[in-house]
Amino acid sequence: MEPYKLFEAEHKFVHLIWEHEPINSTELVKLSHDKLGWKKSTTYTVLRKLCERGILRNEDALVSAIVKKADAQQYESQTMIKKTFDGSLPQFLTAFLKENKLTEKEAAELKRIIEEAAE
Amino acid sequence: MEPYKLFEAEHKFVHLIWEHEPINSTELVKLSHDKLGWKKSTTYTVLRKLCERGILRNEDALVSAIVKKADAQQYESQTMIKKTFDGSLPQFLTAFLKENKLTEKEAAELKRIIEEAAE
DNA sequence: TCCTGAAGTTTATCGCAGTAAACCTTATAG
């Protein structure tokens, strides 16, 4: 399995952990119950699988992420653009902005981000 | 089911059709066999489901798309950004560009696209 | 009249993601 590929349930779970890490595993069971409606065993099953894949770690009942949020996001955005937009960022942006107009301020911020990635 | 949501297999299939529409259904069976390795019945099963959901149409053995590519792309990009980036385009761009540097020319094109969406 | 190929449906199998019940082990408060 590709390292960063997350299934839907895993995705929600990992996002939850990024928001709360490091977190005690019993706390995590409570949190998953509240936010995702999961039973204890579900939490531990998903947790273990993600640990086996090197995405999370659980040491002495303290859970944290090995894969950093930014890296996983990078992977996901890249994968999506490849799959849906032929790998073309301009094609993506065009599609996305078609129904999402920008304020001047937002536009300026985006342009700054682009300039920083240029050359 | 949300109208534009496509599963993996459907996704590939619809992309194939966008590239070839309008296309005779028997031709499509051949095409799906060549490009996706599908049997005839698989093609017809997937086709029918997508027709029922109003995404494709099959009239007198002529298959075409009801949902336009640009709209489906827009939906997908939006959904992904909501799910993975909290709905934030800047967050998305930052992540994507972290490992993807741009030439001056590409940067200029992106800025143009952004300016067109501002106003 | 029979055959063939186009066009499509009915019905099923199968693997996997999602979810959890039931069980286990160890530490420790009473």
Next chain:
DNA sequence: CTATAAGGTTTACTGCGATAAACTTCAGGA
């Protein structure tokens, strides 16, 4: 000692997406 809670694992069911085998219907050529 012993009941309880923390911190898990083992095992399994279930629904659904992916895929297809087998059947049906009908038009048109030999």
